[in-house]
Amino acid sequence: xxxxxxxxxxxxxxxxxxxxxxxxxxxxxxxxxxxxxxxxxxxxxxxxxxxxxxxxxxxxxxxxxxxxxxxxxxxxxxxxxxxxxxxxxxxxxxxxxxxxxxxxxxxxxxxxxxxxxxxxxxxxxxxxxxxxxxxxxxxxxxxxxxxxxxxxxxxxxxxxxxxxxxxxxxxxxxxxxxxxxxxxxxxxxxxxxxxxxxxxxxxxxxxxxxxxxxxxxxxxxxxxxxxxxxxxxxxxxxxxxxxxxxxxxxxxxxxxxxxx
Amino acid sequence: xxxxxxxxxxxxxxxxxxxxxxxxxxxxxxxxxxxxxxxxxxxxxxxxxxxxxxxxxxxxxxxxxxxxxxxxxxxxxxxxxxxxxxxxxxxxxxxxxxxxxxxxxxxxxxxxxxxxxxxxxxxxxxxxxxxxxxxxxxxxxxxxxxxxxxxxxxxxxxxxxxxxxxxxxxxxxxxxxxxxxxxxxxxxxxxxxxxxxxxxxxxxxxxxxxxxxxxxxxxxxxxxxxxxxxxxxxxxxxxxxxxxxxxxxxxxxxxxxxxxxxxxxxxxxxxxxxxxxxxxxxxxx
Numbered sequence: 001x002x003x004x005x006x007x008x009x010x011x012x013x014x015x016x017x018x019x020x021x022x023x024x025x026x027x028x029x030x031x032x033x034x035x036x037x038x039x040x041x042x043x044x045x046x047x048x049x050x051x052x053x054x055x056x057x058x059x060x061x062x063x064x065x066x067x068x069x070x071x072x073x074x075x076x077x078x079x080x081x082x083x084x085x086x087x088x089x090x091x092x093x094x095x096x097x098x099x100x101x102x103x104x105x106x107x108x109x110x111x112x113x114x115x116x117x118x119x120x121x122x123x124x125x126x127x128x129x130x131x132x133x134x135x136x137x138x139x140x141x142x143x144x145x146x147x148x149x150x151x152x153x154x155x156x157x158x159x160x161x162x163x164x165x166x167x168x169x170x171x172x173x174x175x176x177x178x179x180x181x182x183x184x185x186x187x188x189x190x191x192x193x194x195x196x197x198x199x200x201x202x203x204x205x206x207x208x209x210x211x212x213x214x215x216x217x218x219x220x221x222x223x224x225x226x227x228x229x230x231x232x233x234x235x236x237x238x239x240x241x242x243x244x245x246x247x248x249x250x251x252x253x254x255x256x257x258x259x260x
Numbered sequence: 261x262x263x264x265x266x267x268x269x270x271x272x273x274x275x276x277x278x279x280x281x282x283x284x285x286x287x288x289x290x291x292x293x294x295x296x297x298x299x300x301x302x303x304x305x306x307x308x309x310x311x312x313x314x315x316x317x318x319x320x321x322x323x324x325x326x327x328x329x330x331x332x333x334x335x336x337x338x339x340x341x342x343x344x345x346x347x348x349x350x351x352x353x354x355x356x357x358x359x360x361x362x363x364x365x366x367x368x369x370x371x372x373x374x375x376x377x378x379x380x381x382x383x384x385x386x387x388x389x390x391x392x393x394x395x396x397x398x399x400x401x402x403x404x405x406x407x408x409x410x411x412x413x414x415x416x417x418x419x420x421x422x423x424x425x426x427x428x429x430x431x432x433x434x435x436x437x438x439x440x441x442x443x444x445x446x447x448x449x450x451x452x453x454x455x456x457x458x459x460x461x462x463x464x465x466x467x468x469x470x471x472x473x474x475x476x477x478x479x480x481x482x483x484x485x486x487x488x489x490x491x492x493x494x495x496x497x498x499x500x501x502x503x504x505x506x507x508x509x510x511x512x513x514x515x516x517x518x519x520x521x522x523x524x525x526x527x528x529x530x531x532x533x534x535x536x537x538x539x540x541x542x543x544x545x
Contacts, residue, residue: 152355153531155355155357157343157530157531158351158355159357160325160342161324161344161345161347162348162368162372162420163345163369163372163373163420172357176359177359253358253402
């Protein structure tokens, strides 16, 4: 305990040093040849820009657009990913019919879908939701399949011996057994779905944090770029933490086992 | 009168020419071959044999997890078709559900029968009292010691009042002291809940201490080479282990098993061949 406590000052100092370097580099317009700090705003101006955004009414609109898109796409991916994953993990038939096409689509990064998505969906709103959905689907799906297949066959056998039918086995053994792995997939999926959303918003958005960041670049409001970047980071971190927290609540036995 | 004392009817086992094949293609082999035996209702039978001889395989077939490739395997005149709560199975390592409390694990069979929560928890607690685990009802299985886990496992199986209690080296992974305490506990429970017990072990002392009858099995293909009836009086206590009759029979069993020495076979399980530790990660992430 004391050793981790003693290590905190060093960690804080390291962060402060980075901030200080940023300040010095940006205010003296440091030029390294390969890259330059000429157009990089100082921490002070970023703070001012952030204050301005937080006191203006546009922040709510941007946040609301981004969060509702992520929520819609991610939720759909979570439901479909877990559902399909359970089916594929439990049934050889579903595995043979569903997995091959999914395996073909899987290596295509969600971002590569953007042009086609814009063409396929009449509204740009729907196309962005589709991109976030695609980003989250595969981590959730594959982790669910893996979790289902890793369930101890002895647990399945003994549940059967105790009188569990097909549905009871799914509910009582397979689903809880796969749950830690499912939540790993959900946490990874949350990260990728934010990543995809921001990219999609930069290309076809009208509101949203990604759009705000890109708009700041085109309007040459350079401090706002960094405010946008930090917001994306904070939102992504917050939603991943939320998923992990939900995961810990849903799998209380898992923590005990790892602790013991 | 407690509900667990209502007598379940012990089951009778008839096996005629039972063979079980394991493995696939040219890897396939007969784990047990042409077994003929009858086990009377209420008998405590130990199947004794070296590791890998097929005794667990036979147990898996009795539980309904494996299908004989030849012969007839009947319990109470009905051929075994799939697993059933009437034929309870205890594995070497516990199979309690890690995400259920000890109480809910023991109540699992009653839940599958559709019993209400209050009633099944009351009966599960009664069962836990019988195995001395009432104070641990609310714990997770992972918080129990190995011996406690096996006690919970036995309670979970017995709450279904099975006609057969099938045990696959249930105390094999426990330390010597815990094992001998568990043996006495099992005999004690068995006097209250009468059922036919088929107990697989490679430990001669354990078989002699527990059983009415020992079936000695030779390795691959598994066949019975001795049918030994024991007349030690019950209740049995640890002092039995040092009596002259016990030593005499032990020498006899040692000679039978030594006959087959020099062949190390991989352990078989009631679910067939031991699978690799982890299922292959078919799709890389």
